[in-house]
Amino acid sequence: MVNIELKNVSKSYGDNEVLQNIELSIEQGSFTAIVGRSGCGKSTLLRIIAKLTQITRGELHFSGKEANDPKIRIMFQDDRLLPWKNIMKNIELGAVNPSVAQESLEKVGLIDKRYDWPDQLSGGQKQRIALARALASHPDILLFDEPLGALDALTRIEMQNLIEELWQQQKFTSLLVTHDVTEAVRLADRVIVIDRGAIQLDERIDLPRPRERNDTFTFHEKKILNQILGV
Numbered sequence: 200m201v202n203i204e205l206k207n208v209s210k211s212y213g214d215n216e217v218l219q220n221i222e223l224s225i226e227q228g229s230f231t232a233i234v235g236r237s238g239c240g241k242s243t244l245l246r247i248i249a250k251l252t253q254i255t256r257g258e259l260h261f262s263g264k265e266a267n268d269p270k271i272r273i274m275f276q277d278d279r280l281l282p283w284k285n286i287m288k289n290i291e292l293g294a295v296n297p298s299v300a301q302e303s304l305e306k307v308g309l310i311d312k313r314y315d316w317p318d319q320l321s322g323g324q325k326q327r328i329a330l331a332r333a334l335a336s337h338p339d340i341l342l343f344d345e346p347l348g349a350l351d352a353l354t355r356i357e358m359q360n361l362i363e364e365l366w367q368q369q370k371f372t373s374l375l376v377t378h379d380v381t382e383a384v385r386l387a388d389r390v391i392v393i394d395r396g397a398i399q400l401d402e403r404i405d406l407p408r409p410r411e412r413n414d415t416f417t418f419h420e421k422k423i424l425n426q427i428l429g430v
């Protein structure tokens with residue numbers, strides 16, 4: 200498990216300064232959601248943390264137990280499964296060992312699909328497999344880049360519940376990029392709004408889990424939405 204620390208981080212693509220002087224500390228084992236308009240730099244922030252892209256200025260540090268070599272995984276909107284490998288083989292790819300692969304397939308409720316091909320599964324099932332594959336690597340940090348964006352409403356709620364349950368069991372540090380404010384408030388301890396290259400709101404969500412859509416919930420939702428919309 201690790202803490203993530205961004206100090207004065209800026210990222211430009213040519214003349215386009217996407218992120219400016221970002222100061223952000225993320226506690227190990229916490230669940231943070233990142234929201235904001237399309238193109239505001241959410242994916243860029245995840246890619247920085249995953250060390251998939253270099254920062255232009257500033258520093259990125261990890262601290263804590265596995266700080267030297269944190270295991271970081273990203274889940275995307277598309278499942279990125281290998282179509283020529285069956286489900287079990289897909290999960291075994293990143294798994295710490297085969298029995299963990301089996302175990303994580305059980306956790307997402309799809310052990311009976313282990314010899315199927317990715318093409319035989321629905322979109323929601325494929326995302327479950329992608330989640331199982333990420334979990335089987337025992338990540339310290341799990342980054343979600345709108346992983347539920349293409350799912351229907353019901354499947355989405357099931358996946359949210361599953362992510363919450365597995366996060367509570369395995370205690371990896373979670374960062375979820377989503378355009379769905381309700382999803383952010385349902386899952387996160389903290390919701391960050393990015394706009395014009397900077398963190399405009401850092402909202403703590405201190406509600407018991409599993410969360411219900413009560414007055415406090417909708418208060419947070421409105422505050423975050425208003426910040427995004429600039430009203």
Ligand SMILES: Nc1ncnc2c1ncn2[C@@H]1O[C@H](COP(=O)(O)OP(=O)(O)O)[C@@H](O)[C@H]1O
Nearest residue numbers: 212215217235236237238239240241242243244
């Ligand atoms: N590889 C890249 N090369 C050039 N510009 C990029 C690249 N990746 C992202 N950008 C630009 O950075 C900005 C933020 O992109 P992104 O982080 O993907 O936004 P979001 O995920 O919030 O929709 C956009 O203006 C986008 O065009």
Ligand SMILES: [Mg+2]
Nearest residue numbers: 241242243344
């Ligand atoms: Mg994005």
